[in-house]
Amino acid sequence: MVKANGSLFTISAPSGAGKTSLVKALVEKDVQLKVSISHTTRPPRPGETEGNNYHFVDKRVFDEMVNQGEFLESAQVFDHFYGTSQSWVKNQLELGNDVVLEIDWQGAKQIKERMPLACSIFILPPSKTALLERLTIRGQDDPDVIQRRMDEAVNEISRFQSSDYLVLNKNFKEALSELAAIVNAQRLLTANRSVNLRNILSDLLK
Numbered sequence: 792m793v794k795a796n797g798s799l800f801t802i803s804a805p806s807g808a809g810k811t812s813l814v815k816a817l818v819e820k821d822v823q824l825k826v827s828i829s830h831t832t833r834p835p836r837p838g839e840t841e842g843n844n845y846h847f848v849d850k851r852v853f854d855e856m857v858n859q860g861e862f863l864e865s866a867q868v869f870d871h872f873y874g875t876s877q878s879w880v881k882n883q884l885e886l887g888n889d890v891v892l893e894i895d896w897q898g899a900k901q902i903k904e905r906m907p908l909a910c911s912i913f914i915l916p917p918s919k920t921a922l923l924e925r926l927t928i929r930g931q932d933d934p935d936v937i938q939r940r941m942d943e944a945v946n947e948i949s950r951f952q953s954s955d956y957l958v959l960n961k962n963f964k965e966a967l968s969e970l971a972a973i974v975n976a977q978r979l980l981t982a983n984r985s986v987n988l989r990n991i992l993s994d995l996l997k
Contacts, residue, residue, distance in 0.1 A: 797823075797889040798977045799880065799906060801899040802970075804914035805944035807926040809960040813914065814893045816963075817970050824889045824974065827880055830856065833871035836931050863905070866897035869939065873898065889974065896950040903953070910977050912970065913954035917961035919944070 804810035818826045830846040832853050841847055848856075853872050857865055865874035875892055883890045892902065902909050916922040922944060926937045951957055956973050960966040978984070985992060 797884040797887050798983060799884060799902070799909040800889065800891045800974065800977070801902050801909060801911045802891060802893050802914065803896045803899045803911070803954065805916065805922065805947040806940045807922045808914045808916040809925065809963065809966070810893055810914050812963070813960065813967055813970060814891060816967050818891065820971065821974065824891055825883050827875050827890055827892050829894070830874045830876070831871055864894065864898040864901035866895055868895050896947055900953060910956070910973065911954040912956045912958060912973060913951045914966070915948065915951065915957060915959050917959060
């Protein structure tokens with residue numbers, strides 16, 4: 792039986808909106824959903840490890856990978872660069888796995904241009920106050936960086952209309968449930984479902 796290629800999802804949000812926590816919980820609940828590990832030039836934050844959170848590389852290596860066409864998308868976020876492995880994503884999709892990319896709006900835009908069938912999701916914080924509290928409580932950045940992230944958040948949120956789905960992360964469980972529903976809906980699209988149900992459809996149409 793022919794197996795459909797997996798679906799590609801991009802999930803974007805301003806820093807502090809809860810994107811990483813939501814993606815982690817979503818992938819833990821769904822064994823068919825694989826999260827791409829991006830390459831980045833930024834240093835690891837406390838608790839982050841190589842190959843688990845990111846592939847940490849220096850700028851020279853990153854530039855070489857860009858020149859060799861190894862990234863499906865790449866972008867500069869604040870002072871650092873991020874990129875998604877093209878070969879890894881392609882391999883996972885061909886295996887029939889669904890892939891989620893946790894990327895900023897620039898990367899999501901590049902993906903949509905190259906792969907129009909990719910499903911783009913944008914996560915909103917409930918308010919600026921909540922966003923500031925989350926950035927402060929996590930204790931990963933100094934006040935100047937936090938203010939810079941808050942200033943950039945308005946620009947990032949203004950890009951929400953380019954996404955296919957909009958999720959409000961006011962209540963974590965509700966936001967997670969909405970993300971899971973989007974993934975399931977994508978899997979039930981006729982173009983995807985009809986391939987996996989090919990034998991049944993053939994029998995029904997005899």
